[in-house]
Amino acid sequence: MWEVIKMDHSETVLKARQFMERVMEQMMLVNKFEEQVFALFAQGKVHGTTHLGIGEEATGVGSVFALEEQDYIFATHRGHGQVISKGAPIKNVMAEILAKQAGANHGRGGSMHIADVGVNALCIDGVLGQNCPIACGVGLSFKMKKQDDRIVAVFFGDGSMNQGAVHEAMNLAAVWSLPVLFICVNNTYGMSTPLHKVAADTDLTKRGYPFGIRSVQVDGNDVLSVYQTVREAREYIIKEGKPAFVVENTYRTSGHSKSDANQYRTKEEIAEWKAKSPIVRFRKVMLENGFTEAEADAIDERTTKAIEEAAAYAESCPEAAATPEQIEAEAYA
């Protein structure tokens, strides 16, 4: 039940050249998306706050790529990459972050609550951990409607792991046999707090054991391992009709949010992880598997262009708008 997944990189997955290219493209898209948001922030164009997932690209991309279209996800407050990978158009996500009416949520949610219901990507993760019980309800609806071809994956962080709601949800999913995949993105810190300071046992997979939930962990900077692990977990959930838990160990090289002065970690530590970034690592894998430098660079160029276009589009969109009467009516169906 408790095992570290080791990928055999020579097998099936690596043979799929197109797949590798798609994975790299998506990780770069996510990375450049975050860098673009950071740049817009620096120019004072992003209202409120934003949580970037630079360094964690493999978790969102690898996990979401392992899901099917009909599956649902609950993204986190650091969820741009998760939602984009589920298929949300980047221009709408960018417009949302810039508080525009054309945004994925019409400028009502913003960066922290990025979601796109059209691609089954939900997320209101302003209050950490609380999405887990809601995901159980989504899973329950699948079960009651006999939609047994789908699961719901709920993301949360290592810090959020300590919420009671997460544990209540795990118990509920287990006792009701719900098709819920719990994914803990363990990026080593919750804001400034390292995991060991808030968890007596830092092996978070053990949190799934008392509920009888199949729990595994994976190197979250190895995108193919993440993909494979989540794929297996999904298959298990569909086949057994039971929840599963995956811990993806990674590192956030960007700050927690805009206000982060990085007082809780050293420059050396950040540099070390930058060198181990999932994109750096996967580029190596690609080159070892027949891709040329030029091919890898081409992915870089076209994703840069896509992001620039999305940002230009988002900036050109009109602000979100409503009359007082309209806004008062919006919370109700």
Added chain:
Amino acid sequence: MREITYAEAVREAMSEEMRRDETVFFMGEDIGVYNGAFGVSKGMIQEFGEERVRETPISETGFMGAGVGAAMMGMRPIVELMFSDFMAVCYDQIINEAAKQRFMLGGAVKVPMVIRTASGGGTGAAAQHSQSLEQMYCHVPGLKVVIPSTPYDAKGLLKSAIRDDNCVIFLEQKLLYRTKGMVPDEDYTIPLGKADVKREGHDLSIITYGRTVQMSLAVADRLAKEGHEIEVVDIRTLSPLDKNAIIASVKKTGKAVVVHEAVEFGGFGGEIVSTIADSEAFYRLDAPIKRVGALFSPIPFNPILEKMVLPGEERIEKAVRGII
């Protein structure tokens, strides 16, 4: 028409809606063979089975959240929270999740969910099982809040709540569960957001809801013998509030007493008073508006003290006599 109890009215509303619409299901603690803490769900698990009468762990956050998620996917959960005081345990799921999903997702989802819960004191259950916390929900855009005072209202309003596409907090009055009243044999609903004049009069308006409706009617009957015609307006739905009905009544009578069981300070009565003060009814007032609610105290266990803290007919009558 037949006479049934308030608890039976609630059960009939749930069962009939579950027969009518298979997306409706019922969740809560010990709602199966135990019939729920107040016996409301008697016979339901036998009729609908464990899938649709879904007994939960004692995890209010967990199952409240499951209600939110299921509702977002097009189911219509009725979630029973055993005592309304326990809302504090799952406050986030109600306030930050159920009430916010639609707005924050830019209108892309609905949360058609009913949270049924037993509210109020007078049962000797002390300070953690006796509160009236409705005003804490009324302050939150995205929620609707309903408190029925009769079996007829309970059934008709609950059916509307189940059919409503929003999260409705349905606060049942523990001490009314066994009270009886006439309800039609056929299917009927009562629209949310509509007050009901439970007794007409032109000398003074008592604006109230929930258990204090019955007390107010008793006081009105007594004073009628002295020639005072008191109007009793049962607002039934606190959010959205039928402001027109309140204003119309006070315009007619020129005097208002606002009554509820909840703590008077910071209570929903303040909203009713300002509805009057902020309207044309203000110019028709012949006396200050009076409020009657619970003392600013946790509910004591001792029965004499509990009675002292909660509003009763005596205090309502005193307030009415003070301005009539």
